Amino acid sequence: MRDLRIVFMGTPDFAVATLKALLDARYTIVGVITAPDKPAGRGRKLNQSAVKKFALANDLNVLQPTNLKRESFIEELRSLNANLQIVVAFRMLPRVVWQMPEYGTFNLHASLLPNYRGAAPINWAIINGETKTGLTTFFIDEKIDTGAMIFQEELAIDPDENAGSLHDKLMNIGSKLVVKTVQHIEKDDITTTIQPLNSDIKTAYKIHKETCEVDWTASIDNIYNKIRGLSPYPGSWTTLYNGEDVHMIKIYEVAKVLESHSHSIGSIISSKKEIKVAVKDGYIFLKVIQLPGKRKMEISALLNGFKFEKEAKVL
16 A cells, blocks of 8 residues: 555635545645635635635645746645645646656546536536536646546436536535545556547636626527526626616526517516516526626515516517
């Protein structure tokens, strides 16, 4: 059995579950690398990453480099004498970093590679209407998410799943997959698979504000998948024309009903209890939305104090 000395790299909650699983499995974590503190909120108070908060609470050694190529950081990392590095939801590493440990550097990625390489695999799997996804551990190489695969675990995507619920499922399964991977590295029992070179590989591009705008002329399934694939974060949005007022609203939860109708696309049909948007294959029922400067609200609560005009529409 190899005696492992692990450096863990990660930033958000998704990574915390894995770091906790490694500690629970009694592995030696000699260092935790995470993002620098960032100002947040109205007071611009410095905010620690979820990984930093967890690491400090567990008396782990934390490093927060601003430049992963800086010689002072490389020297500090080398002084930890780690022989394995594990990356979960961090950033791209320079060669000098990922090549450093004797047993390599591996990453946990929230997709079934080679599909959905990139920054937002959970979102894009739902947006694209996939019925399954999963996780992959792989050894890091020069490019993004292209290294030799170690293990994969498949997971079904429920028809009404949103990105938040899928994130939590993958986070928990992924922590176990990382521990499994470490156990096999510890026993020197690893067989890798080179990722296939397919021209039709689906990519998980970084999501921008423009990505999140709802196209009401798309099919009802595409609209439904996009809204749930962006919920709760970053959230899809649309422009509401309500009489003289124009609002940019965020949409977090919807339902869909296939039905023929004669309404123009984007028309809002409202009653005392519900709001629906006409699309070409039926209706999208708005369940939870957010008006500018307001909190997220269920439609039933919103309708108590907000009136949709007769000619209201979304574009």
